[in-house]
Amino acid sequence: MFPNAAQYGQSAPVETSLIELALYGTVALIGAIFFLTILAIITLPLFFGAMYLMELVIRGFQNLVDPVGKYAKxxxxxxxxxxxxxxxxxxxxxxxFVLTGMLTMLYGVITTIGKMTTDQENSQLVIMSEKFGIPSMMKPGYAAxxxxxMRxxxxxxMQPADIDQNFMTWSFVGGTLDPAKMTQENSLFLFALDPDAVTNxxxxxxGLNPEDLGEDxxxxxxxxxxxxxxxxxNIVVGADRLEKIGKKVGDxxxxxxxNYKDIEFECKIVGAFPPGSRMGMNAAMRFDYLIAKLDDYRARTGKDHPVADRCLNLVWVRMPNKAAYQQLAAVVAEPSSFSNPATKMETFSAAIGSFLEPFKDIFWGLKVLIMPAIVVIMCLxxxxxxxxxxxxxxxxxxxxxxxxxxxxQIMTMIVSEAMLIGTFGGMLSTWAVYFLPMAIRSITKAIGVKFAFFDTFHSPWEIVLYGPLLGILVGLIxxxxxxWNARKVKVSEVFATVA
Incomplete structure (x- = not known):
């Protein structure tokens, strides 16, 4: 569904082997453990300081009359x-702290993926693509x-309030600055679309919206x-890609x-997508410029370009609800609608699900095996x-x-010790994982620097509550x-052993 550099004539990196994936995963795990350990050490003064303050408060109640004074003691x-x-x-x-942090990160990733791959009942972003071809290549007239x-x-x-404002086409254009020697450093991947699609x-x-970009x-x-x-x-190129190809705004x-052989595009860079954003390594151009170049090719050679009749890759439509999408999908599936090539409609979440299909066993293992194992280790x-x-x-x-x-009372005292450590460990860990990226985003936004992870990944808010609750549960179990063993201690046996 989504563009792959190699499919459009771009030089692509060598496929990662399972051994390399295992190595990267191990390095990421070690890095996460190291990072969380540093955070835990930094928050140790908070932990002991909070315990000291709580103990001072408890001491204030110890001189009161029973039962308050007794339980305070x-x-x-x-x-x-x-x-x-x-x-x-x-x-x-x-x-x-470390185990809770790892559990929180895994929960955040799995929850985010789950939300992305779950269809919503309200507004639906749907995609039309070629049914049997990869990459999807459709006739440009399919959009109209x-x-x-729809009308x-x-x-x-069942129609969008304004079809034109809720409609977008994508064509993928791969290009290079040096046709004799194409490399990652001189290649560019562009989305050809109508500029109004961004405005709408x-x-x-x-990531091109006021929430991600900020007001300015x-x-x-x-x-x-x-x-x-x-x-x-005029084109727009991501700041990260500009740095890689050695260009700047105004060039x-x-x-x-x-992928459009024998076509040359004369471009001027008039702006840049923010660094670290989802468009930071890509570029965008006008769709009508692509069509104009295909027309120039026909005028120059006397024949159509080989892919002129297949230059439309994806069509995006924002439908008002799920029922509207289902009705549109049924219309598109009719042979009389689109047959050469045949097309299909699917939601954006379903497209992401298809993209992540090869990794479903990994996500299943994280959810069903790794996360429960971490909880068991915490209990141990x-x-x-x-x-x-x-x-x-x-x-x-x-x-x-x-x-x-x-x-x-003895049993309660021992359980309280465990629950106290568990509560603070779970609370401070989840709060650090939730609030630290927010703080980093605020700081980097103020100084004009962006990091892809912190700008695009948001932990679910409920982990702020789940952390302390998990600590209490782990401490209790x-x-x-x-x-229970301390509850059953026999005074006679203990003193006999001491004697």
């Missing part, structure tokens, strides 16, 4: 136990035919679009077509830490029973067995 024992071995407490917190079908065969309530919001999914960035994009409308030779260049970390602490305080537990502490 029991809570004070929880903080004293955590202070007994600060190194162990710190290491446990760091481990939970589709508009006609003639769809009820008024049809390129929103590609969107105003600058509108200024660039006005320049593109002034001359069909003029001759582009030799790679808590369980081992609390078990060691209980063993060290076995005699103390017996003394507490002699002093009148009930078994449930992990400490259940050692707390």
């Amino acid at each position: 029991l809570a004070g024992l929880v903080f004293r136990s955590l202070r007994r071995n600060l190194l162990r407490t710190a290491l446990t917190y760091i481990a939970l 035919n589709l508009k006609g079908l 003639d065969k769809l009820p008024k309530e 919001g049809m390129m929103k999914e590609q 960035g969107w105003a600058e994009m509108m200024r660039i679009i006005d320049l593109v409308k002034q001359d069909k030779r 003029e260049m001759k582009l030799f077509g790679t 970390v808590i369980g081992i830490t609390i078990t060691i602490g209980v063993r060290e305080r076995w005699t103390e537990m017996a003394v507490m029973k002699v002093m009148g502490f009930q078994p449930w 992990g400490s259940a067995l050692p707390a």
